[in-house]
Amino acid sequence: MAALTNTITTTEVVEALDIEFLKNFNGDVSRLTEILGLFGPEIVPAGTAMYTYTVTGSLNTTSVVEGDEVPLSKYEVEKTPIGEHTVKPYRKLTTAQAILKGGFENAVMRTDAQMVKDIRTDVLKSFFTYLAKGTGTATGSGLQATLAQMDAKLSDTLETNGDAADRIVHFVNPYDIADYLGNAQVTTQTVYGMNYIQSFLGVTDIFVTNKVTENTVYATPVENIHVYGVDFASLSQAALEYTTQDGGLVGVHHDANYARTSSETYALVGCDLLAENLSYIVKGTITDPSGD
Template sequence: MAALDNTILAENIAKAQDIEMITRFNREMDRLTEVLGLFPPEIVAAGTAMFQYSVTGNLNTTTVNEGDEVPLSEYNVTPTQLDPITIKPYRKLTTAQSILKGGYENAIEKTDRKMIGQVRNGILTDFFTFLGNGTGTATGAGLQATLAQATAKIQDETEKNDDFSGSIVYFVNPYDIADYLANAQVTTQTVFGMTYIQSFLGVENVMVTNKVAKNTVYATPVENVHIYGIDFSTLGDAGLAYTTMDGSLIGVHHDGAYNRTSSETYVLSGALFLPEYKNYIVKGTITDPTE
Protein backbone atom coordinates (compact mmCIF):
# COMPACT_ATOMS: atom_id res chain seq x y z
CA MET A 1 0.00 0.00 0.00
CA ALA A 2 1.35 3.43 -0.90
CA ALA A 3 2.15 5.87 1.88
CA LEU A 4 -0.45 8.50 2.63
CA ASP A 5 0.06 12.03 1.37
CA ASN A 6 2.12 14.25 3.69
CA THR A 7 3.38 11.28 5.68
CA ILE A 8 6.41 12.29 7.75
CA LEU A 9 9.08 9.77 6.86
CA ALA A 10 12.25 8.85 8.75
CA GLU A 11 14.41 10.43 6.05
CA ASN A 12 12.58 13.74 6.53
CA ILE A 13 13.47 13.75 10.22
CA ALA A 14 17.10 12.87 9.43
CA LYS A 15 17.26 15.67 6.86
CA ALA A 16 15.94 18.16 9.41
CA GLN A 17 18.63 17.03 11.85
CA ASP A 18 21.28 17.55 9.15
CA ILE A 19 20.05 21.06 8.40
CA GLU A 20 19.98 21.98 12.08
CA MET A 21 23.67 21.08 12.52
CA ILE A 22 24.75 22.78 9.29
CA THR A 23 22.77 25.91 10.10
CA ARG A 24 24.37 26.16 13.54
CA PHE A 25 27.88 25.87 12.09
CA ASN A 26 27.20 28.22 9.17
CA ARG A 27 25.66 30.85 11.43
CA GLU A 28 28.90 31.05 13.40
CA MET A 29 31.00 30.93 10.25
CA ASP A 30 29.00 33.72 8.60
CA ARG A 31 29.34 35.87 11.70
CA LEU A 32 33.12 35.40 11.69
CA THR A 33 33.47 36.42 8.04
CA GLU A 34 31.12 39.34 8.61
CA VAL A 35 32.84 40.92 11.62
CA LEU A 36 36.33 40.49 10.18
CA GLY A 37 35.48 41.09 6.53
CA LEU A 38 37.00 37.79 5.38
CA PHE A 39 36.64 36.59 1.82
CA PRO A 40 34.24 33.68 1.21
CA PRO A 41 35.74 30.16 1.33
CA GLU A 42 37.65 28.95 -1.69
CA ILE A 43 36.73 25.41 -2.75
CA VAL A 44 39.65 23.09 -3.54
CA ALA A 45 40.00 19.37 -4.09
CA ALA A 46 40.92 17.17 -1.14
CA GLY A 47 44.63 16.37 -1.35
CA THR A 48 45.51 19.80 -2.79
CA ALA A 49 48.96 20.88 -1.65
CA MET A 50 48.81 23.87 0.71
CA PHE A 51 51.57 26.40 1.31
CA GLN A 52 52.56 29.30 3.50
CA TYR A 53 54.82 31.92 1.95
CA SER A 54 57.47 34.48 2.82
CA VAL A 55 57.89 37.44 0.45
CA THR A 56 61.13 39.41 0.23
CA GLY A 57 62.68 41.81 -2.24
CA ASN A 58 63.32 45.44 -3.06
CA LEU A 59 62.65 47.81 -5.90
CA ASN A 60 65.78 48.66 -7.87
CA THR A 61 65.87 52.46 -7.81
CA THR A 62 69.13 52.92 -9.74
CA THR A 63 69.05 55.99 -11.98
CA VAL A 64 68.68 54.95 -15.63
CA ASN A 65 70.45 57.07 -18.23
CA GLU A 66 68.72 57.75 -21.48
CA GLY A 67 68.79 54.68 -23.70
CA ASP A 68 70.29 52.41 -21.02
CA GLU A 69 68.78 49.11 -20.02
CA VAL A 70 66.44 49.29 -17.04
CA PRO A 71 67.87 47.26 -14.11
CA LEU A 72 65.83 44.43 -12.70
CA SER A 73 64.11 44.51 -9.35
CA GLU A 74 64.42 41.20 -7.54
CA TYR A 75 61.72 39.60 -5.44
CA ASN A 76 61.47 36.17 -3.88
CA VAL A 77 58.45 34.22 -2.74
CA THR A 78 59.62 31.33 -0.59
CA PRO A 79 57.00 28.62 -0.10
CA THR A 80 56.75 26.28 2.87
CA GLN A 81 54.68 23.23 2.03
CA LEU A 82 52.08 22.15 4.56
CA ASP A 83 50.12 18.93 4.75
CA PRO A 84 47.53 18.71 1.94
CA ILE A 85 44.00 19.75 2.76
CA THR A 86 42.30 16.63 4.01
CA ILE A 87 38.87 15.46 5.01
CA LYS A 88 38.29 14.70 8.66
CA PRO A 89 35.41 12.30 9.27
CA TYR A 90 33.59 11.98 12.61
CA ARG A 91 30.78 9.68 13.75
CA LYS A 92 28.50 9.47 16.79
CA LEU A 93 26.13 6.62 17.65
CA THR A 94 23.20 7.12 20.03
CA THR A 95 21.35 4.01 21.20
CA ALA A 96 17.59 3.67 21.23
CA GLN A 97 17.78 3.06 24.97
CA SER A 98 19.47 6.41 25.62
CA ILE A 99 16.98 8.21 23.37
CA LEU A 100 14.03 6.67 25.24
CA LYS A 101 15.62 7.33 28.63
CA GLY A 102 16.81 10.91 28.16
CA GLY A 103 14.51 12.05 25.38
CA TYR A 104 15.33 13.13 21.83
CA GLU A 105 16.60 16.59 22.77
CA ASN A 106 19.07 15.35 25.37
CA ALA A 107 20.23 12.29 23.49
CA ILE A 108 20.47 13.70 19.95
CA GLU A 109 20.22 17.48 19.77
CA LYS A 110 22.44 18.37 22.72
CA THR A 111 25.13 15.90 21.74
CA ASP A 112 24.95 17.09 18.12
CA ARG A 113 25.61 20.64 19.35
CA LYS A 114 28.55 19.44 21.40
CA MET A 115 29.91 17.51 18.45
CA ILE A 116 29.71 20.44 16.03
CA GLY A 117 31.39 22.69 18.60
CA GLN A 118 34.30 20.28 18.87
CA VAL A 119 34.62 20.09 15.08
CA ARG A 120 34.84 23.89 15.03
CA ASN A 121 37.42 23.71 17.81
CA GLY A 122 39.58 21.38 15.69
CA ILE A 123 39.50 23.84 12.77
CA LEU A 124 40.66 26.65 15.07
CA THR A 125 43.40 24.50 16.59
CA ASP A 126 44.90 23.95 13.13
CA PHE A 127 44.68 27.68 12.41
CA PHE A 128 46.67 28.59 15.52
CA THR A 129 49.28 25.98 14.62
CA PHE A 130 49.75 27.83 11.32
CA LEU A 131 49.92 31.18 13.13
CA GLY A 132 52.83 29.73 15.09
CA ASN A 133 54.81 29.49 11.82
CA GLY A 134 54.92 33.28 11.55
CA THR A 135 58.31 34.95 11.37
CA GLY A 136 57.50 38.38 12.86
CA THR A 137 58.16 39.10 16.52
CA ALA A 138 57.43 41.99 18.88
CA THR A 139 57.75 42.67 22.60
CA GLY A 140 55.94 45.14 24.81
CA ALA A 141 55.64 46.04 28.49
CA GLY A 142 52.03 45.04 29.13
CA LEU A 143 49.24 44.14 26.74
CA GLN A 144 48.60 47.59 25.27
CA ALA A 145 52.26 48.16 24.43
CA THR A 146 52.53 44.68 22.91
CA LEU A 147 49.51 45.29 20.67
CA ALA A 148 51.08 48.57 19.55
CA GLN A 149 54.44 46.94 18.83
CA ALA A 150 52.78 44.11 16.88
CA THR A 151 50.88 46.68 14.83
CA ALA A 152 54.07 48.59 14.09
CA LYS A 153 55.86 45.39 13.05
CA ILE A 154 53.11 44.44 10.59
CA GLN A 155 52.96 47.94 9.14
CA ASP A 156 56.74 47.99 8.73
CA GLU A 157 56.82 44.57 7.08
CA THR A 158 54.01 45.29 4.64
CA GLU A 159 55.39 48.72 3.77
CA LYS A 160 58.83 47.24 3.05
CA ASN A 161 57.10 44.98 0.52
CA ASP A 162 55.07 47.89 -0.89
CA ASP A 163 51.97 46.20 0.45
CA PHE A 164 49.14 47.42 2.64
CA SER A 165 48.14 45.86 5.94
CA GLY A 166 44.54 47.14 5.96
CA SER A 167 42.59 45.80 8.92
CA ILE A 168 44.54 43.73 11.45
CA VAL A 169 43.13 40.98 13.67
CA TYR A 170 44.68 40.28 17.09
CA PHE A 171 44.44 37.08 19.13
CA VAL A 172 45.01 37.25 22.90
CA ASN A 173 44.71 34.96 25.90
CA PRO A 174 41.73 35.53 28.27
CA TYR A 175 43.98 35.97 31.30
CA ASP A 176 46.05 38.67 29.61
CA ILE A 177 42.98 40.77 28.91
CA ALA A 178 40.83 39.98 31.96
CA ASP A 179 42.00 42.89 34.12
CA TYR A 180 41.47 45.36 31.26
CA LEU A 181 37.96 44.08 30.59
CA ALA A 182 37.04 44.37 34.27
CA ASN A 183 37.62 48.13 34.12
CA ALA A 184 36.55 48.94 30.58
CA GLN A 185 33.18 49.61 28.98
CA VAL A 186 33.34 47.29 25.98
CA THR A 187 30.85 45.16 24.11
CA THR A 188 31.78 41.52 23.58
CA GLN A 189 30.19 38.78 21.55
CA THR A 190 30.97 35.14 20.84
CA VAL A 191 32.17 34.52 17.30
CA PHE A 192 33.18 31.03 16.14
CA GLY A 193 34.02 29.94 19.67
CA MET A 194 36.08 33.06 20.47
CA THR A 195 35.20 36.29 22.26
CA TYR A 196 35.21 39.19 19.82
CA ILE A 197 35.86 42.81 20.81
CA GLN A 198 35.45 45.30 18.00
CA SER A 199 37.53 48.13 19.45
CA PHE A 200 39.81 47.93 22.46
CA LEU A 201 43.08 49.54 23.67
CA GLY A 202 43.45 51.50 20.45
CA VAL A 203 43.11 48.55 18.06
CA GLU A 204 40.28 46.89 16.15
CA ASN A 205 39.28 43.22 15.87
CA VAL A 206 40.49 41.58 19.08
CA MET A 207 39.73 37.86 19.40
CA VAL A 208 40.07 36.34 22.88
CA THR A 209 40.80 32.60 23.06
CA ASN A 210 42.68 30.12 25.24
CA LYS A 211 44.32 28.74 22.10
CA VAL A 212 46.83 31.56 22.52
CA ALA A 213 49.34 30.98 25.31
CA LYS A 214 49.39 33.41 28.24
CA ASN A 215 51.66 36.44 27.72
CA THR A 216 51.39 36.01 23.97
CA VAL A 217 49.66 37.96 21.22
CA TYR A 218 49.27 36.99 17.57
CA ALA A 219 48.50 39.59 14.94
CA THR A 220 48.05 39.41 11.18
CA PRO A 221 46.26 41.43 8.50
CA VAL A 222 42.72 40.21 7.89
CA GLU A 223 43.57 39.94 4.18
CA ASN A 224 46.21 37.36 5.09
CA VAL A 225 43.61 34.89 6.41
CA HIS A 226 42.26 32.57 3.72
CA ILE A 227 39.51 29.98 4.12
CA TYR A 228 39.52 26.79 2.09
CA GLY A 229 36.95 24.01 1.84
CA ILE A 230 36.57 20.76 -0.08
CA ASP A 231 34.08 20.09 -2.88
CA PHE A 232 31.25 18.10 -1.30
CA SER A 233 29.42 17.80 -4.63
CA THR A 234 32.10 15.39 -5.85
CA LEU A 235 31.41 13.15 -2.86
CA GLY A 236 27.70 13.28 -3.66
CA ASP A 237 28.44 11.96 -7.13
CA ALA A 238 30.06 8.95 -5.47
CA GLY A 239 27.05 8.24 -3.25
CA LEU A 240 28.24 9.98 -0.09
CA ALA A 241 25.22 12.23 0.29
CA TYR A 242 26.24 14.64 3.02
CA THR A 243 23.87 17.50 3.61
CA THR A 244 25.51 20.86 2.95
CA MET A 245 24.42 24.44 2.44
CA ASP A 246 25.87 27.22 0.27
CA GLY A 247 29.45 27.88 1.31
CA SER A 248 29.48 24.93 3.70
CA LEU A 249 32.80 23.81 5.10
CA ILE A 250 31.29 20.69 6.65
CA GLY A 251 28.86 18.00 5.60
CA VAL A 252 26.41 16.22 7.91
CA HIS A 253 24.38 13.04 7.59
CA HIS A 254 22.02 11.36 10.07
CA ASP A 255 20.94 7.78 9.60
CA GLY A 256 19.30 4.96 11.49
CA ALA A 257 21.62 2.09 12.41
CA TYR A 258 18.94 -0.56 12.71
CA ASN A 259 21.52 -3.33 13.15
CA ARG A 260 22.48 -1.66 16.43
CA THR A 261 19.05 -0.15 17.23
CA SER A 262 20.68 3.24 17.24
CA SER A 263 20.86 6.60 15.48
CA GLU A 264 24.10 7.67 13.84
CA THR A 265 25.44 11.16 13.21
CA TYR A 266 28.18 11.64 10.62
CA VAL A 267 30.15 14.87 10.21
CA LEU A 268 32.77 15.45 7.56
CA SER A 269 35.01 18.49 7.92
CA GLY A 270 36.96 19.77 4.94
CA ALA A 271 37.80 23.22 6.29
CA LEU A 272 41.11 25.00 6.57
CA PHE A 273 41.81 28.51 7.89
CA LEU A 274 45.24 29.53 6.65
CA PRO A 275 47.29 32.68 7.39
CA GLU A 276 49.10 32.59 4.06
CA TYR A 277 52.14 34.87 4.39
CA LYS A 278 54.39 33.98 7.31
CA ASN A 279 56.20 37.33 7.42
CA TYR A 280 52.82 39.04 7.86
CA ILE A 281 52.23 37.14 11.11
CA VAL A 282 53.61 38.67 14.29
CA LYS A 283 53.99 36.88 17.60
CA GLY A 284 54.02 39.41 20.40
CA THR A 285 55.46 38.69 23.84
CA ILE A 286 53.98 40.50 26.82
CA THR A 287 56.46 41.45 29.54
CA ASP A 288 55.70 42.71 33.03
CA PRO A 289 55.44 46.52 32.88
CA THR A 290 56.59 46.81 36.50
CA GLU A 291 59.97 45.19 35.87
Protein backbone atom coordinates (compact mmCIF):
# COMPACT_ATOMS: atom_id res chain seq x y z
CA MET A 1 0.00 0.00 0.00
CA ALA A 2 1.35 3.45 -0.88
CA ALA A 3 2.23 5.90 1.89
CA LEU A 4 -0.36 8.52 2.73
CA THR A 5 0.10 11.98 1.25
CA ASN A 6 2.04 14.39 3.48
CA THR A 7 3.28 11.60 5.75
CA ILE A 8 6.10 12.84 7.99
CA THR A 9 8.92 10.33 7.62
CA THR A 10 11.72 9.37 10.01
CA THR A 11 14.24 10.78 7.54
CA GLU A 12 12.56 14.19 7.66
CA VAL A 13 12.54 14.20 11.47
CA VAL A 14 16.23 13.28 11.58
CA GLU A 15 17.05 15.95 8.98
CA ALA A 16 15.19 18.55 11.03
CA LEU A 17 17.25 17.61 14.11
CA ASP A 18 20.47 17.91 12.10
CA ILE A 19 19.50 21.32 10.78
CA GLU A 20 18.54 22.58 14.25
CA PHE A 21 21.92 21.46 15.62
CA LEU A 22 23.78 23.18 12.77
CA LYS A 23 21.71 26.34 13.12
CA ASN A 24 22.63 26.65 16.79
CA PHE A 25 26.36 26.07 16.28
CA ASN A 26 26.89 27.96 13.02
CA GLY A 27 24.68 30.79 14.24
CA ASP A 28 27.05 31.31 17.16
CA VAL A 29 30.11 31.38 14.91
CA SER A 30 28.43 33.57 12.29
CA ARG A 31 27.54 36.15 14.92
CA LEU A 32 31.14 36.15 16.19
CA THR A 33 32.63 36.58 12.71
CA GLU A 34 30.09 39.33 11.99
CA ILE A 35 31.08 41.23 15.13
CA LEU A 36 34.77 40.83 14.34
CA GLY A 37 34.29 41.72 10.69
CA LEU A 38 35.85 38.46 9.49
CA PHE A 39 34.96 37.00 6.11
CA GLY A 40 33.99 33.63 7.49
CA PRO A 41 35.88 30.37 7.98
CA GLU A 42 38.96 29.51 5.95
CA ILE A 43 38.76 25.93 4.67
CA VAL A 44 41.93 23.86 5.13
CA PRO A 45 42.40 20.09 4.80
CA ALA A 46 42.33 17.99 7.96
CA GLY A 47 45.90 17.19 8.97
CA THR A 48 47.24 20.60 7.91
CA ALA A 49 50.00 21.73 10.27
CA MET A 50 48.98 24.76 12.31
CA TYR A 51 51.43 27.37 13.55
CA THR A 52 51.62 30.58 15.51
CA TYR A 53 54.14 33.13 14.27
CA THR A 54 56.61 35.54 15.83
CA VAL A 55 58.41 38.08 13.59
CA THR A 56 61.84 39.41 14.65
CA GLY A 57 64.41 41.63 12.95
CA SER A 58 64.82 45.27 11.96
CA LEU A 59 65.40 47.58 9.04
CA ASN A 60 69.03 48.32 8.19
CA THR A 61 69.21 52.12 8.05
CA THR A 62 72.96 52.45 7.38
CA SER A 63 73.78 55.31 4.98
CA VAL A 64 74.85 54.16 1.53
CA VAL A 65 77.70 55.80 -0.38
CA GLU A 66 76.76 56.58 -3.95
CA GLY A 67 77.35 53.52 -6.09
CA ASP A 68 77.97 51.26 -3.10
CA GLU A 69 76.04 48.10 -2.36
CA VAL A 70 72.86 48.56 -0.33
CA PRO A 71 73.09 46.76 3.04
CA LEU A 72 70.61 44.02 3.77
CA SER A 73 67.82 44.23 6.27
CA LYS A 74 67.15 40.96 8.03
CA TYR A 75 63.89 39.58 9.34
CA GLU A 76 62.98 36.16 10.60
CA VAL A 77 59.64 34.50 11.09
CA GLU A 78 59.68 31.94 13.86
CA LYS A 79 56.98 29.33 13.47
CA THR A 80 55.76 27.55 16.58
CA PRO A 81 53.85 24.35 15.78
CA ILE A 82 50.62 23.95 17.71
CA GLY A 83 49.48 20.68 16.21
CA GLU A 84 47.41 19.74 13.20
CA HIS A 85 44.06 21.06 12.14
CA THR A 86 41.83 18.08 12.64
CA VAL A 87 38.26 17.07 13.25
CA LYS A 88 37.03 16.24 16.73
CA PRO A 89 34.27 13.65 17.12
CA TYR A 90 31.56 13.78 19.78
CA ARG A 91 28.66 11.44 20.45
CA LYS A 92 25.55 11.43 22.62
CA LEU A 93 23.13 8.56 23.25
CA THR A 94 19.61 9.08 24.56
CA THR A 95 17.72 5.98 25.67
CA ALA A 96 14.12 5.20 24.79
CA GLN A 97 13.33 5.22 28.51
CA ALA A 98 14.65 8.78 28.82
CA ILE A 99 12.59 9.90 25.82
CA LEU A 100 9.42 8.27 27.14
CA LYS A 101 9.93 9.68 30.63
CA GLY A 102 11.02 13.23 29.82
CA GLY A 103 9.54 13.67 26.36
CA PHE A 104 11.32 14.05 23.04
CA GLU A 105 12.00 17.78 23.40
CA ASN A 106 13.62 17.47 26.83
CA ALA A 107 15.47 14.22 26.22
CA VAL A 108 16.84 14.88 22.72
CA MET A 109 16.46 18.49 21.63
CA ARG A 110 17.44 20.16 24.91
CA THR A 111 20.44 17.87 25.37
CA ASP A 112 21.45 18.55 21.76
CA ALA A 113 21.36 22.27 22.55
CA GLN A 114 23.55 21.71 25.61
CA MET A 115 25.95 19.63 23.53
CA VAL A 116 26.31 22.57 21.11
CA LYS A 117 27.16 24.87 24.03
CA ASP A 118 29.74 22.44 25.39
CA ILE A 119 31.39 22.08 21.98
CA ARG A 120 31.51 25.86 21.69
CA THR A 121 33.18 26.00 25.12
CA ASP A 122 35.80 23.50 23.98
CA VAL A 123 36.60 25.61 20.88
CA LEU A 124 36.92 28.73 23.06
CA LYS A 125 39.17 26.91 25.51
CA SER A 126 41.64 26.16 22.71
CA PHE A 127 41.50 29.77 21.52
CA PHE A 128 42.49 31.13 24.92
CA THR A 129 45.28 28.56 25.13
CA TYR A 130 46.66 30.20 21.97
CA LEU A 131 46.22 33.71 23.40
CA ALA A 132 48.25 32.76 26.48
CA LYS A 133 51.26 32.14 24.21
CA GLY A 134 51.38 35.81 23.17
CA THR A 135 54.70 37.59 23.68
CA GLY A 136 53.48 41.13 24.43
CA THR A 137 52.99 42.26 28.04
CA ALA A 138 51.61 45.33 29.79
CA THR A 139 50.70 46.29 33.34
CA GLY A 140 48.31 48.91 34.68
CA SER A 141 46.82 50.13 37.93
CA GLY A 142 43.21 49.00 37.64
CA LEU A 143 41.37 47.75 34.55
CA GLN A 144 41.05 51.04 32.67
CA ALA A 145 44.76 51.86 32.94
CA THR A 146 45.66 48.29 31.97
CA LEU A 147 43.53 48.47 28.82
CA ALA A 148 45.20 51.76 27.86
CA GLN A 149 48.69 50.35 28.44
CA MET A 150 47.86 47.24 26.39
CA ASP A 151 46.60 49.27 23.44
CA ALA A 152 49.71 51.46 23.64
CA LYS A 153 51.99 48.41 23.68
CA LEU A 154 50.17 46.80 20.77
CA SER A 155 50.11 50.01 18.73
CA ASP A 156 53.85 50.44 19.34
CA THR A 157 54.58 46.89 18.17
CA LEU A 158 52.40 47.29 15.09
CA GLU A 159 53.97 50.64 14.13
CA THR A 160 57.48 49.26 14.62
CA ASN A 161 56.63 46.47 12.18
CA GLY A 162 55.02 48.87 9.73
CA ASP A 163 51.54 47.51 10.46
CA ALA A 164 48.33 48.98 11.78
CA ALA A 165 45.10 47.59 13.19
CA ASP A 166 41.62 48.71 12.25
CA ARG A 167 40.30 47.39 15.56
CA ILE A 168 41.74 45.80 18.68
CA VAL A 169 39.66 43.25 20.58
CA HIS A 170 39.97 42.76 24.34
CA PHE A 171 39.09 39.77 26.52
CA VAL A 172 38.33 40.45 30.19
CA ASN A 173 37.29 38.37 33.20
CA PRO A 174 33.74 39.17 34.47
CA TYR A 175 34.94 40.00 37.99
CA ASP A 176 37.53 42.50 36.73
CA ILE A 177 34.91 44.55 34.91
CA ALA A 178 31.94 44.02 37.25
CA ASP A 179 32.49 47.15 39.36
CA TYR A 180 32.81 49.33 36.26
CA LEU A 181 29.65 47.90 34.71
CA GLY A 182 27.74 48.43 37.94
CA ASN A 183 28.25 52.18 37.66
CA ALA A 184 27.69 52.64 33.94
CA GLN A 185 24.90 52.39 31.39
CA VAL A 186 26.18 50.05 28.70
CA THR A 187 24.57 47.72 26.20
CA THR A 188 25.81 44.13 26.18
CA GLN A 189 24.97 41.24 23.91
CA THR A 190 25.86 37.57 23.98
CA VAL A 191 28.27 36.44 21.25
CA TYR A 192 29.60 32.88 21.12
CA GLY A 193 28.95 32.41 24.81
CA MET A 194 30.72 35.66 25.80
CA ASN A 195 29.25 39.02 26.74
CA TYR A 196 30.22 41.64 24.19
CA ILE A 197 30.52 45.39 24.78
CA GLN A 198 31.14 47.49 21.69
CA SER A 199 32.73 50.49 23.41
CA PHE A 200 33.63 51.06 27.06
CA LEU A 201 36.43 52.51 29.23
CA GLY A 202 37.99 54.25 26.28
CA VAL A 203 38.46 51.11 24.15
CA THR A 204 36.35 49.21 21.65
CA ASP A 205 35.37 45.57 21.38
CA ILE A 206 35.44 44.05 24.85
CA PHE A 207 34.52 40.41 25.32
CA VAL A 208 33.75 39.35 28.89
CA THR A 209 34.43 35.69 29.64
CA ASN A 210 35.54 33.44 32.49
CA LYS A 211 37.97 31.77 30.07
CA VAL A 212 40.31 34.60 31.11
CA THR A 213 41.66 34.39 34.65
CA GLU A 214 41.11 37.27 37.07
CA ASN A 215 43.53 40.22 36.90
CA THR A 216 44.46 39.22 33.35
CA VAL A 217 43.38 40.80 30.07
CA TYR A 218 44.22 39.84 26.48
CA ALA A 219 44.26 42.12 23.45
CA THR A 220 44.94 41.43 19.78
CA PRO A 221 44.01 43.02 16.43
CA VAL A 222 40.94 41.66 14.71
CA GLU A 223 43.11 40.87 11.70
CA ASN A 224 45.15 38.45 13.82
CA ILE A 225 42.15 36.20 14.49
CA HIS A 226 41.27 33.42 12.05
CA VAL A 227 38.46 30.87 11.94
CA TYR A 228 39.28 27.59 10.21
CA GLY A 229 37.02 24.82 8.98
CA VAL A 230 37.49 21.54 7.09
CA ASP A 231 35.97 20.11 3.92
CA PHE A 232 33.53 17.38 4.91
CA ALA A 233 32.81 16.33 1.32
CA SER A 234 35.36 13.51 1.20
CA LEU A 235 33.78 11.79 4.20
CA SER A 236 30.66 10.92 2.22
CA GLN A 237 32.84 8.73 -0.01
CA ALA A 238 33.44 6.55 3.06
CA ALA A 239 29.69 6.39 3.81
CA LEU A 240 30.06 8.88 6.66
CA GLU A 241 27.04 11.03 5.94
CA TYR A 242 27.00 14.23 7.96
CA THR A 243 24.68 17.15 7.47
CA THR A 244 26.85 20.26 7.05
CA GLN A 245 26.66 23.87 5.97
CA ASP A 246 29.14 26.12 4.19
CA GLY A 247 32.27 26.74 6.20
CA GLY A 248 33.15 23.21 7.29
CA LEU A 249 32.71 24.03 10.97
CA VAL A 250 30.66 21.05 12.07
CA GLY A 251 28.91 18.00 10.69
CA VAL A 252 26.04 16.31 12.50
CA HIS A 253 24.10 13.09 12.12
CA HIS A 254 21.21 11.66 14.12
CA ASP A 255 20.53 7.96 14.01
CA ALA A 256 18.50 5.26 15.70
CA ASN A 257 20.44 2.64 17.65
CA TYR A 258 18.00 -0.25 17.86
CA ALA A 259 20.57 -2.51 19.52
CA ARG A 260 20.52 -0.18 22.52
CA THR A 261 16.95 1.10 22.02
CA SER A 262 18.30 4.61 21.84
CA SER A 263 18.67 7.74 19.72
CA GLU A 264 22.21 8.86 18.93
CA THR A 265 23.64 12.27 18.07
CA TYR A 266 26.99 12.34 16.28
CA ALA A 267 28.89 15.60 15.88
CA LEU A 268 32.16 16.04 14.01
CA VAL A 269 33.74 19.44 14.65
CA GLY A 270 36.26 20.96 12.27
CA CYS A 271 36.25 24.46 13.76
CA ASP A 272 39.42 26.13 15.02
CA LEU A 273 39.62 29.69 16.34
CA LEU A 274 43.21 30.94 16.32
CA ALA A 275 45.23 34.11 16.95
CA GLU A 276 48.24 33.52 14.72
CA ASN A 277 50.93 36.16 15.29
CA LEU A 278 52.24 35.87 18.85
CA SER A 279 53.90 39.30 18.65
CA TYR A 280 50.48 40.83 18.14
CA ILE A 281 48.98 39.40 21.32
CA VAL A 282 49.37 41.44 24.50
CA LYS A 283 48.73 39.98 27.93
CA GLY A 284 47.78 42.63 30.44
CA THR A 285 48.18 42.31 34.20
CA ILE A 286 45.89 44.33 36.45
CA THR A 287 47.43 45.64 39.67
CA ASP A 288 45.45 46.93 42.63
CA PRO A 289 45.11 50.72 42.32
CA SER A 290 44.98 50.99 46.13
CA GLY A 291 48.41 49.39 46.36
CA ASP A 292 47.14 46.68 48.75
